[in-house]
Amino acid sequence: MAIQRLLPPLSTPRLADHQEEQDAVLVEEVTKVFMKSRPWLPWQKGKDARTVRAVDRVSLRVKRREIIGILGSNGSGKSTLIRILSTLLIPDSGRVTIFGYDVVRDEAIVRRLINRVSVEASFFKKLSPMENLIYAARLYNLPGRLARERIVSILERLGIGAARIKQPLEDMSRGMQQKVAIARAFLTAPVLLLLDEPTTGLDPRSKLDVQTFVRELREVHDATILLTTHDLEEAEALCDRVAIIDQGRIVALGSIDELKQEVMHQLGLSVPASMHQVFMHYTASHRITEEDILRYGSWEKAFEALEAMREEEE
């Protein structure tokens, strides 16, 4: 399907000539550890604070105009990695650069190049989509009139009509709120868009709308897109490459076809593996047997049950 032009032309943040040739994202040996509890009182000092290694020596290179998917179970470190790229978390070790700018040292420049959609649609819920988006637009230096036109255009494309644009967000469904969150990121036409499970809670039609938007953002505005998702079909539909992350580490990285071929060889299959098989192969704590499938009813249910057991043990 030809990609329709959905967004009005924008002045996307310009990159210097040397940046055109650079990697969009370069993650080098990045580690992030969280302390679960930090004793305050002197007699508690002896107790060990529990630590969680959310991201463990992750390295990743994303080319300009690439759509890369990060797949992983809950708590695998996907969102932590996105937060580091968004300048919201400082890594304990390693280095991350976005178009050559260090996310810690050059934080202010990096923030001009990126935007993010998280799994929760974070808004001032009493305010309308227009009020929330005009606020975001001004923060990103868009003049009010241009922003208003663009907001109406994007929201209408996402199925939010003029009548809803001025109603409080709290009166909208979760799916609608998520569409407004997506509109907020698209509004500023970032050169690097970080999508953290953006279509969770959306109906199939809305998912397709968002996917079309994502493609257009790349085609028309030269954006690079990093997408975390649980939706394997979405990853297949959108991503040039995927990285599978498990317990903070990248355990597989390649194009969809490469990964399918690889798993086909490893499992001794006669046809390329499905994306489900690829994901389960790299993230399952132990191999799922026929007995597990019989016990839980399906491969996916067996996987979910065993993962839940693993998380509980951890």
Add this chain to the structure above:
Amino acid sequence: MFTALVHRGRATYAFFERNWNLTRRYWAWEIVWLLYNIVNALSVTFIGAAAEQITGAKVKFDTNSLLLVLVIGTSVWSYLSVTFDGVTDIINMERWEGTIEYTFMAPISRFTHMVGSCLYAVAHGLLFTLIQLLVIAAFFHIDLSHANYLTALFLLLLGSISFIGFGIGAAILPLLYTEKGMQMSFIVKAVLLLVSGVYYPISVLPGWMQPLARISPATYVLEGLREAIMQGRPLWSPEIWSCTWPLILTGLISVPASVYAFSLAERYAKRTGKLKRNG
């Protein structure tokens, strides 16, 4: 350079406009809060009106002076309180709504973020106090024939700078302590109310509390305002200058110190993942 200034201007306006929109959408709460402030101010002022009866004074009591002391106290406190809350809401509100990560990810400096929020807090505080004063004026006959309004407004605005500094400092608490930070910032305000001579001269405080009164900007705002409204002192009078220079000094120290402390706290929050959790 010019583009950067335009961006700063737009971002500052974004915070002002957002907060105005929130005030409009939460209009019922605004009315409740305004009524609470007015009732509070009236209750305190009625104590002044009843002073003769309460004390059983045989000689004529200067009720007008006492009423003025209390009206100035309640009005200034209402103004500083609304302004202080508006400033600490830089973080409280974002935590509550879950938008903190988006605001901290936006391509603006923290200083611009604070200026926008603080300007709205000052405008909001002034509007609240004006309405409160109009209501109080309808209840009591207060002689304001000596008042120097220019001096009063000057001191109020000058004091706002220091209060913004203290407010930014207090906003660090909800940034670092996600669950209880908001309540902790109330304590800062309560201590300022206790030591600043809002309803009584600071000379009645125990000796060990009086140095605290001398570092509170509210003390100088109140003293200066009482001189301006009750005695009609002009801006250049020594009595007003003795309140002006400490306010300039606290403003010059508290704003940059708080902004710097806030930047350290933000960095700590980004190292420990404290930005993530919402209220």
